[in-house]
Amino acid sequence: MSAVSDRKSQVEFCLAQQQEWDLIVVGGGITGAGVMLRAAQAGMKVLLLEQNDFAWGTSSRSSKMVHGGLRYLVSGQFSLTRESVRERELLSRQLPGLVKPMSYVYAHYKGKWVTRIGFRWLMKLYDLFAGRRTHRALNFDETLLMLPGMRDENLIGGTRFEDAVTDDARLVMRTLDEARALGGAALNYVKVNSLIKAQERVAGVEAEDKETQQHYSLRSKCVINATGVWVDSLWDGAGEQAGQHVRPLRGSHIVLPGHLLPIGSALALPHPDDGRNVFIFPWDNTTVVGTTDLDHKADLDFEASISQAELEYLLTLVNYQFPLCNISAADLISTWAGVRPVLSEDDTVSPSDEKREHACWSQPGLVSISGGKLTTFRCIADNALALAKECCDLPNFEPLPEQLFVPIKKTLKPEYLSTAQHYRLRGRYGKQLDKWITQSINTGYIDNSPFLWCELGWAAQDQQVVHLDDLLLRRTRIGLQLKQGGTKWLPEIRELCQALLGWDDAQWSAEEERYRLIISSYYSIPEAVNG
């Protein structure tokens, strides 16, 4: 079955039937996916609807760290840090190959941020939360040995510790796959236009399939509004209940070829202009620098993109901290920007001083959630479901298991895959891999990325790809990791995927055009600097 006919039958099955769902989740980012998984684990009949592609919002544009967040510890957000560190440990254990340990180095400069001794105390607390020690003090020489070429003026030494990194969009897909295996249903490109109300409570949603413009009325015992930065569009005034409002804050990143700034550890470094900590970290074969933190005033229905001022800010950090690198905008592979739904009481507070905790609000039949972190999605989901139990007419559900992902059985590694490839693929695709790996697969790498050609075919066939950007920006990340979004490989990608996607030549051409426009508008180097 091609992706087109597969989607048609799924839409008919989920939307056209007159059935009442226990739960409808609106929003297919990590929060919505987490709620769907936990609801499916509790035995509920659950449907998730996403207006664009899964993870299209903030959840494909984060810094991809599964971490406690030292910044939160320093600013006194102890419970968020403890929860995050514990979730990091849990996800690393349950998703090896997808949530991977990453070494971090914090460089200590005279007179900057916290003192070295203060930092050591923070690290002790960090490790205490995790239940294991990962940190170690580095002297001046050791720090430079780990980070050759880094500015050493006023450097006193460093601290090495451990957090984790992931592919955020794949984490969303993996969570959805797990929920589907338990009977849940998830559809992309279906927008919820409004809520259905009956007897003073929310009783379902009015939805629209954006691909066919077909409208559907869907009934449910409970609706969970997990639309992140869009939370108020479904319920006017979610945050206002608690005297807060959603303040959209943009964070942007730049992506460099790994060989131009080869680092084995992530670094947190103070920016020379304002002292804010910015990360430089390895992500697959690239090095990423980010993030900025500023009010996002643009229309939320358009993808966010980096501004010229942000680009210059991030390049200044790299060239200041690594004076011999001399990186210019022309060296970059790509950029990306995400918008954080931060719950704020006062817009005059500096963006970086805003708290990152999530909040849930309820009214009869509806729970709305916003804020929080990728790392803590399980806690956020459990919190939302606990509230749903109180305010919605849900069937009595089982206590939620600690185990989030079903452990993957160790299977024999096929000889055509290296151990590292097998480990990575198992983490990314879980049990699904078994059905694909039996076929004769192309284990060649796509250019200089860690993605294999066979991964494109699997996604095109089985992973609800509706547009080319779903395939290249979120199912795989070659749109971020190859120059010009990997467009030079489009002829080969077409040969492999067009039939699997069920697209005729005209549709393929339209998709290519759409993809090129998305890459140049939102993931490239701002033109004024480029030109």
Ligand SMILES: Cc1cc2nc3c(=O)[nH]c(=O)nc-3n(C[C@H](O)[C@H](O)[C@H](O)COP(=O)(O)OP(=O)(O)OC[C@H]3O[C@@H](n4cnc5c(N)ncnc54)[C@H](O)[C@@H]3O)c2cc1C
């Ligand atoms: C720059 C940046 C860096 C970050 N780095 C990290 C990090 O390193 N580690 C970490 O733990 N966290 C990080 N975060 C936070 C993390 O990314 C977010 O907390 C998380 O992705 C939010 O997920 P979400 O599902 O709530 O929102 P989203 O991912 O935005 O999902 C909401 C979805 O709802 C959909 N939607 C909206 N309206 C409708 C509608 N009417 N009908 C149907 N669908 C709708 C949207 O299309 C969207 O896909 C970062 C955030 C930013 C901005």
